[in-house]
Amino acid sequence: MNEGPADPTQPSGSGSASTPPGSRFEDLTNFEVPSDAVATGHRTAILVTAAVVLFAGALFAVLYVVLLLPFASSERGSSVSSALVGFLLVYGSLQAVAGVLVLLLRQSGRWLGIVLAVVGIGLGIARASSTPASGLVTILLNAFVIYALASSGPAFRRG
Numbered sequence: 001m002n003e004g005p006a007d008p009t010q011p012s013g014s015g016s017a018s019t020p021p022g023s024r025f026e027d028l029t030n031f032e033v034p035s036d037a038v039a040t041g042h043r044t045a046i047l048v049t050a051a052v053v054l055f056a057g058a059l060f061a062v063l064y065v066v067l068l069l070p071f072a073s074s075e076r077g078s079s080v081s082s083a084l085v086g087f088l089l090v091y092g093s094l095q096a097v098a099g100v101l102v103l104l105l106r107q108s109g110r111w112l113g114i115v116l117a118v119v120g121i122g123l124g125i126a127r128a129s130s131t132p133a134s135g136l137v138t139i140l141l142n143a144f145v146i147y148a149l150a151s152s153g154p155a156f157r158r159g
Contacts, residue, residue: 042155047102050148053141054099054113057120061092091119102149107156110149117145 065088098116101109120142128135 043103043105044152044155046148047105047152047155050113050145050152051099051102053145054095054102054116057116057141058092058095058099061088061095065089065092091116105156110153110156113149114146117142117149120145 065085094112095116098109098113102113103109121139124135124138124142126135127138
């Protein structure tokens with residue numbers, strides 16, 4: 001009596017019995033990620049931000065030597081250790097070099113930045129005893145640099 005298709009929800013002649021209902025855009029059976037999908041040699045936003053943090057650290061180290069240490073030594077009558085001044089100048093200049101090398105996507109800049117960030121975390125912990133807010137910010141910024149440089153390894157490979 002009823003001469004229509006047996007199952008009105010399935011259109012006649014379209015699709016096979018093995019494919020589930022849905023859009024053809026949802027079919028991921030033939031989805032393959034090409035092996036060259038990792039971006040090599042491309043500067044990402046996180047790397048630029050890490051380089052900016054390294055440059056800012058270099059600037060603050062030099063400003064600390066130039067501006068704050070002379071005032072600290074003149075008020076208290078104590079001289080600031082020349083070893084501390086030398087360390088801060090070397091540390092600041094190495095941070096600037098690491099920032100440049102990270103922007104140039106050099107592998108040596110990546111490792112130098114990670115090592116300097118570990119030293120920066122140590123300095124932040126030491127600074128946290130006298131100025132907790134400044135020490136915490138130093139620790140967090142250096143932890144970000146470590147994260148950014150460690151997670152962006154493929155960008156430093158030459159393709």
